[in-house]
Amino acid sequence: MKIKFGYVAMSMVVKDCSPSKTITLKNLLKIEEPEARISRLRRITKTNINNTQRLLYHNKAHDINIYRLTSKLVPLATHDVTKDWDWVKDLRDDFKPLGDYCKKNNFRISAHPDHFTLLNSPREEVFEASIKDLEYHHNIFESMGLDKRAKLVLHIGGRYKSKEVSVQRFMEKFSSLPEHLKERIILENDDKTYNTMDVLEICKKVNVPMVLDIHHHWCNNKGDIITLLEPIFNTWNKEGLPPKIHLSSPKNEKNYRSHADNIKTEFFIEFLNKAKEINRDFDVMIEAKNKDLALFNLMKDLKKTKDIRIINQAEIEY
DNA sequence: ACCTGTCAAGTCTGG
């Protein structure tokens, strides 16, 4: 089986290349002229797009085909203060080439809306804000010309006293979403409330792919993943994409939910041995503090490991 | 050049 690796949003190797530059609300409000405000927002967004492009060149040079966009490309995009600014139209000529480059190089692009995006909140205003945020992410993908294979990773949400009721509410809210959002969304198990089994059941019911986070699984469920792995991978069958997992390691015993700087290679090889039973290609999103550097470090270790063949700087066969 | 408190947004816990 072949396994490709990617990383999240920013590089530890390429310097001065943040794709998440922003402005605080307070400072934006200090600018009085509406045109001046917009030009500030526009300038920041252009910098973020440009830095994202630089990261994509870096990815290309290192054979990295899997990448998660930052959610902060357009500052304050879903805040009321920017409601008169049509950034999609304004920045079409900037987003388009970024997307063209992704398509030309067959990059697998995703995004992960922040933890404020909660479809199962009992508060209507939270749900409405979540839709707004999903539309924002969808608009970025659309501006780049990326089809529904560019996915949005979400968690199920809060517990709100009753898990059962909240799962039910999740499914109702999810069903009420417009089609163009439904087909972008994939669901991930979390480290506290909705474990691997819960999310797999929901994914099957609402017919969306599941991203398995093996660190969260270790935090929440503890049980062996082996029997769930095949049904999880099967949720991807209709997508024309290999299944994807998230990979990180616990920081330490006390903060076992936090992400460590790098990936514990033995931990991943243990998983590989289980995945070998299913023998299906898949992609790995590395979520480590050291970002792309953690990817390179992992590859260095894997190179020394028996039975692993190195295909390129970010892909192996096992 | 470096340091520190603060930042749009939610939820959960504990007092």
Next chain:
DNA sequence: CCAGACTTGACAGGT
């Protein structure tokens, strides 16, 4: 009912 934790990169003001 409210404060603080969670978690995280970058801003912005100060030294």
